[in-house]
Amino acid sequence: MKHTIEVMISEQDVQARIKELGEQITAYYQGSENLVMVGLLRGSFIFMADLARAIELPHEVDFMTASSYGNAMESSRDVRILKDLDDEIEGKDVLLVEDIIDTGNTLNKVREILALRNPNSIRICTLLDKPERREVAVDAEWIGFEIPDEFVVGVGIDYAQKYRHLPFIGKVVPQED
Numbered sequence: 288m289k290h291t292i293e294v295m296i297s298e299q300d301v302q303a304r305i306k307e308l309g310e311q312i313t314a315y316y317q318g319s320e321n322l323v324m325v326g327l328l329r330g331s332f333i334f335m336a337d338l339a340r341a342i343e344l345p346h347e348v349d350f351m352t353a354s355s356y357g358n359a360m361e362s363s364r365d366v367r368i369l370k371d372l373d374d375e376i377e378g379k380d381v382l383l384v385e386d387i388i389d390t391g392n393t394l395n396k397v398r399e400i401l402a403l404r405n406p407n408s409i410r411i412c413t414l415l416d417k418p419e420r421r422e423v424a425v426d427a428e429w430i431g432f433e434i435p436d437e438f439v440v441g442v443g444i445d446y447a448q449k450y451r452h453l454p455f456i457g458k459v460v461p462q463e464d
């Protein structure tokens with residue numbers, strides 16, 4: 288599809304918001320001895336790197352990959368773990384870091400799976416939230432921006448694996464030719 292990218296949220300606004308989230312999260316986890324940031328690959332990698340540097344507390348980082356795919360026979364979505372965490376999370380304060388919550392299926396399932404491992408707590412921070420698209424409830428404690436139901440890219444988010452590197456949130460606009 289021919290398309291152009293329009294800026295929806297500028298780099299400056301993204302960075303300012305990440306700084307604010309970092310301050311709130313830092314205040315919230317004061318005194319936590321074992322905070323671990325868990326990024327969901329691949330989309331979270333840039334937000335994760337920025338947020339980690341905005342959190343002024345000692346913490347570990349770990350990553351996992353969850354794949355969601357539609358099942359043509361059912362309306363429900365299956366979510367599989369393609370790459371699990373490297374370390375145990377028992378007793379830890381887990382901060383799940385996502386680029387975007389869309390239907391909610393990915394985070395809902397990941398939170399459920401991680402909760403079985405007896406962490407001390409699980410909280411969610413997402414850069415973007417598209418509430419109009421929600422199929423299952425997800426309670427995210429920290430949300431960077433609520434956005435309308437538009438196809439977006441940048442700051443880790445892809446369109447057909449491209450545009451993840453863009454430092455702003457862009458909207459994909461189909462183009463006639």
Ligand code: PRP
Pocket residue numbers: 327328329330331354355385386387388389390391392393394444445
């Ligand atoms: C995208 C996005 C979230 C998920 C949100 O990941 O990064 O992880 O979809 O969708 P949901 O709320 O409907 O589950 P994707 O599966 O495209 O993989 P990627 O992170 O590698 O781009």
Ligand code: MN
Pocket residue numbers: 327328329330331
């Ligand atoms: Mn993702």
Ligand code: MG
Pocket residue numbers: 330445
């Ligand atoms: Mg993707």
